[in-house]
Amino acid sequence: MRHLAVIAALLLLGPGWHLAADAGAPRGAQAVTLTCPMHPDVRSQVPGACPVCGMALVAAHAKSGNDYHVDLETAPHDIVPGHPFRLQLTVRDPRTKSVVGDFAVVHEKRFHLFVVSRDLEHYDHVHPEQEEDGSWAIDLILPRAGSYKIFADFLPTGGTPQVIARPIVTTGFQTDPTSAVASLSPDPSLCDTVAGMSVALELPPRGLVAGRDETLVYHVTDARTDAPVADIEPYLGAWGHSLIVSEDMRHVAHAHPIELVREGDPAAAGGPTLTFKALLPEPGNYRIWTQIKRGGVVATAVFTVGVASAPSNGQ
Numbered sequence: 296m297r298h299l300a301v302i303a304a305l306l307l308l309g310p311g312w313h314l315a316a317d318a319g320a321p322r323g324a325q326a327v328t329l330t331c332p333m334h335p336d337v338r339s340q341v342p343g344a345c346p347v348c349g350m351a352l353v354a355a356h357a358k359s360g361n362d363y364h365v366d367l368e369t370a371p372h373d374i375v376p377g378h379p380f381r382l383q384l385t386v387r388d389p390r391t392k393s394v395v396g397d398f399a400v401v402h403e404k405r406f407h408l409f410v411v412s413r414d415l416e417h418y419d420h421v422h423p424e425q426e427e428d429g430s431w432a433i434d435l436i437l438p439r440a441g442s443y444k445i446f447a448d449f450l451p452t453g454g455t456p457q458v459i460a461r462p463i464v465t466t467g468f469q470t471d472p473t474s475a476v477a478s479l480s481p482d483p484s485l486c487d488t489v490a491g492m493s494v495a496l497e498l499p500p501r502g503l504v505a506g507r508d509e510t511l512v513y514h515v516t517d518a519r520t521d522a523p524v525a526d527i528e529p530y531l532g533a534w535g536h537s538l539i540v541s542e543d544m545r546h547v548a549h550a551h552p553i554e555l556v557r558e559g560d561p562a563a564a565g566g567p568t569l570t571f572k573a574l575l576p577e578p579g580n581y582r583i584w585t586q587i588k589r590g591g592v593v594a595t596a597v598f599t600v601g602v603a604s605a606p607s608n609g610q
């Protein structure tokens with residue numbers, strides 16, 4: 296109950312709230328600011344866990360507000376649809392341009408990679424392996440000719456969470472810039488059936504509004520019996536993962552349920568309700584991919600939602 300009260304207080308206080316500094320720190324000592332990898336607005340000078348998501352707080356350096364650079368190479372250079380190629384990513388410090396080799400573990404991985412086609416029809420969530428030179432590499436296959444974006448999601452040690460986008464294009468892709476641009480329409484019914492589960496998305500009563508920390512609630516039932524599903528398995532340290540991408544691919548959010556996975560409990564199970572929070576910065580249409588694990592299978596439910604402009608009076 297105490298934990299729920301802390302979460303409620305955080306939500307009421309809003310995104311500008313910071314955790315209190317350690318009043319017991321030695322006088323004259325250099326304070327080290329800690330932050331949550333997933334909620335950088337949560338800050339403390341006391342080691343511990345984020346009261347929103349439960350992740351361990353990590354050191355945040357003053358320089359960490361800059362976007363890091365990500366170099367991208369493919370082998371072979373020309374990517375042929377349906378054929379494997381090797382993707383190599385090198386993260387560089389924004390000031391020195393030196394290779395960054397130290398990364399914090401976030402949701403059991405030090406590097407998350409999302410591969411999304413420009414028409415928003417293809418989605419993949421994978422995890423490269425780090426090479427001896429500090430770069431990250433993985434073998435991929437793109438299913439068809441087209442333009443894609445990769446979203447590199449990582450937390451440099453001493454930095455802030457990064458989501459860096461880089462384009463890649465296959466052979467056979469028509470260069471007409473309008474040929475692969477997504478044209479989305481909000482789903483008339485926000486329910487998707489995947490891997491024997493019916494996943495229903497509940498939006499706020501007023502709908503989604505740009506610039507607000509919105510709540511997305513998923514209700515998971517068995518597709519055959521309609522019974523509530525309460526045996527969702529932890530996946531990468533959470534009950535689910537959502538990637539939310541705007542129609543123009545300019546905005547992306549990686550979100551997780553606020554319901555926490557109990558550490559050290561191998562029998563822990565989640566569901567039937569999963570609650571995500573995400574801030575969608577601009578109005579328009581967005582596609583959501585939400586991954587849920589059950590029976591050892593990771594299934595992906597897909598939704599398209601519309602986001603309205605914030606009222607001019609701010610209400």
